[in-house]
Amino acid sequence: AQSVTQLDSQVPVFEEAPVELRCNYSSSVSVYLFWYVQYPNQGLQLLLKYLSGSTLVKGINGFEAEFNKSQTSFHLRKPSVHISDTAEYFCAVSDLRKGAGKSTFGDGTTLTVKP
């Protein structure tokens, strides 16, 4: 079985500060990892994904994440956040057998960017 733990349920930061949203996973097979963002009253959108190759993945809106196999982590980072980054962020894990549709999602991290 797979599981995803997002270590922070809420992360408040000031505008232009750096931010890290933490995600740990557990799995007995090779994994594929995703970060989705959910803006208020909208569905989830993909921020970035790790399938293979370089462990540092760049996504949209200046976000990046690093896959760390030894620490089973996939933390999301942004060097300078904007007010518009305020949203819910979900880490998700899947594997070749399941496909993205049957991903296991974390409980979400609410990022609030203050002026």
Next chain:
Amino acid sequence: DTAVSQTPKYLVTQMGNDKSIKCEQNLGHDTMYWYKQDSKKFLKIMFSYNNKELIINETVPNRFSPKSPDKAHLNLHINSLELGDSAVYFCASSQDPASLRPLHFGNGTRLTVT
């Protein structure tokens, strides 16, 4: 053009009623899903259809019945609504069931049962 669209956006109804939510995707994907997001934002898959065939059915009460008239549409009918059914329901699609390409989500239907 909206890729995955679902209607209605909001649905307020009383316990015991029957209601439907509709979803359509114009991405040419083979696979569609229904997810439920509860008040704590926890997201859980309910059903998946691939080319009109049910492939995932996660221990959901049989009051919930999905229907896929064609691969571009997946509707969700709920009978005898209960207070605990209040949630946001998201439709999503993907290329195929095994694809690792990301899901495309609709904007959600907020169901409130009173």
